[in-house]
Amino acid sequence: MDKEFVFDGLVDEANLLNQKQAISDIFSYIKDKKKIVLYGSRNRAKTSIIRNIIFPKWKKQNPKGLAIYIELMHVKDLADISERFTKSFNQSYGELAKIKTFLDTTIKLFKGLRPSYELGENGKMEFSIKSSDGKNIVDIEELLDRIHDLSEKGVPCLLCFDEFQDIAFVKKAEAILRRKFEDIGSKIPIIVLGSKQHVLTEVFEKPKAPFYKWGVKIEISNIPYEEYYPYLKERFIGELVNTSDEVLKYLQDALFRSPEEIHRIGYEANRKCSSMPLTEGVIDDLIDQYIGGNGTVFESKVDHITSQQLSFLKQIVFSRDRKVSGIYSQDFLHKVGVSSPGMQKIVKRLLDRGFIDRKGDSYTMNDPFLFYHLKKTRLS
Numbered sequence: 001m002d003k004e005f006v007f008d009g010l011v012d013e014a015n016l017l018n019q020k021q022a023i024s025d026i027f028s029y030i031k032d033k034k035k036i037v038l039y040g041s042r043n044r045a046k047t048s049i050i051r052n053i054i055f056p057k058w059k060k061q062n063p064k065g066l067a068i069y070i071e072l073m074h075v076k077d078l079a080d081i082s083e084r085f086t087k088s089f090n091q092s093y094g095e096l097a098k099i100k101t102f103l104d105t106t107i108k109l110f111k112g113l114r115p116s117y118e119l120g121e122n123g124k125m126e127f128s129i130k131s132s133d134g135k136n137i138v139d140i141e142e143l144l145d146r147i148h149d150l151s152e153k154g155v156p157c158l159l160c161f162d163e164f165q166d167i168a169f170v171k172k173a174e175a176i177l178r179r180k181f182e183d184i185g186s187k188i189p190i191i192v193l194g195s196k197q198h199v200l201t202e203v204f205e206k207p208k209a210p211f212y213k214w215g216v217k218i219e220i221s222n223i224p225y226e227e228y229y230p231y232l233k234e235r236f237i238g239e240l241v242n243t244s245d246e247v248l249k250y251l252q253d254a255l256f257r258s259p260e261e262i263h264r265i266g267y268e269a270n271r272k273c274s275s276m277p278l279t280e281g282v283i284d285d286l287i288d289q290y291i292g293g294n295g296t297v298f299e300s301k302v303d304h305i306t307s308q309q310l311s312f313l314k315q316i317v318f319s320r321d322r323k324v325s326g327i328y329s330q331d332f333l334h335k336v337g338v339s340s341p342g343m344q345k346i347v348k349r350l351l352d353r354g355f356i357d358r359k360g361d362s363y364t365m366n367d368p369f370l371f372y373h374l375k376k377t378r379l380s
């Protein structure tokens with residue numbers, strides 16, 4: 001089956017809904033060799049768009065082009081960043097090394113390094129590069145210089161750094177990468193993205209930060225309600241296809257318009273109740289059953305947060321419209337039981353960890369299931 005409810009992983013082109021604008025914007029900026037920052041809340045198909053749409057299409061257009069995707073989730077230090085970069089480089093360059101003319105003309109550019117292209121343990125040809133002193137990790141600055149050389153030689157290059165915000169936790173990484181990105185010039189498009197919107201925003205929008213005002217910004221927005229109706233109906237089975245648009249809107253709102261969770265419940269509906277169109281009550285039940293069946297997962301998510309952070313989340317859970325504002329008012333501080341500086345810390349921590357989002361003066365919770373779990377278990 002081509003069309004299905006995808007959750008828990010990357011979504012392929014056949015199941016990606018909307019986002020045509022973002023994709024065409026990314027392509028046109030790549031064509032102009034721009035630096036791109038891709039923003040969006042959790043689970044908005046950012047990684048899928050890059051890996052399953054942008055990269056394959058770009059590679060098709062540039063069969064002798066070097067596209068490197070680096071994932072920086074939880075990087076610890078500069079050596080860790082270099083290690084991931086070296087591995088990604090080896091893999092991308094290895095794919096091209098199969099083209100003999102490519103290998104012959106480019107391998108001599110690795111001056112001072114030790115490149116090798118030989119039969120690996122799995123019986124396939126593998127490319128790897130070693131530093132001048134024989135280490136498997138090549139310094140990221142050095143590698144970026146070599147990529148620059150490749151680009152100067154006419155090799156089209158594309159770089160993508162996912163979970164980029166995590167470099168904010170590595171000393172000096174921002175300054176080093178910022179400088180290096182400048183050095184490699186204007187011919188190589190670079191895309192950065194990440195799952196912690198708040199930290200990513202700090203990297204690019206804090207006036208004193210090295211990446212301040214770097215790049216063009218592309219934002220993945222909410223999918224319009226109406227575009228979801230046919231998408232859902234194409235994937236429902238049995239009587240579920242006759243669910244009214246009004247109820248399908250309720251489904252989206254109940255799950256904070258977050259596709260991953262909408263698809264999860266859509267899948268559960270197919271599994272459990274396809275003999276009738278959906279109703280609001282059935283949606284509530286499906287969510288409730290899902291929460292009930294995964295209580296330990298949600299409990300472990302809140303396991304390590306402080307009681308004051310939990311108290312802040314509870315204010316959102318028990319607010320009228322699932323958001324709080326005016327969080328520094330005496331009344332709100334009193335409800336959470338903290339001082340004003342204490343509140344600042346709580347909010348920063350919850351934002352950094354992706355539990356909450358900020359829009360203007362209001363704060364909302366990110367994860368609808370965690371929201372319902374707290375509602376169910378923390379009534380007191």
Ligand SMILES: Nc1ncnc2c1ncn2[C@@H]1O[C@H](COP(=O)(O)OP(=O)(O)OP(=O)(O)O)[C@@H](O)[C@H]1O
Nearest residue numbers: 006007016017042043044045046047048195259260
């Ligand atoms: N436009 C969409 N069409 C189909 N599925 C979507 C869409 N947007 C989000 N999803 C859902 O998002 C899930 C996660 O996709 P992906 O990992 O690419 O998102 P992400 O934005 O990179 O997430 P994160 O913020 O965690 O990095 C998919 O499994 C799918 O359920």
Ligand SMILES: [Mg+2]
Nearest residue numbers: 046047194195
């Ligand atoms: Mg992602």
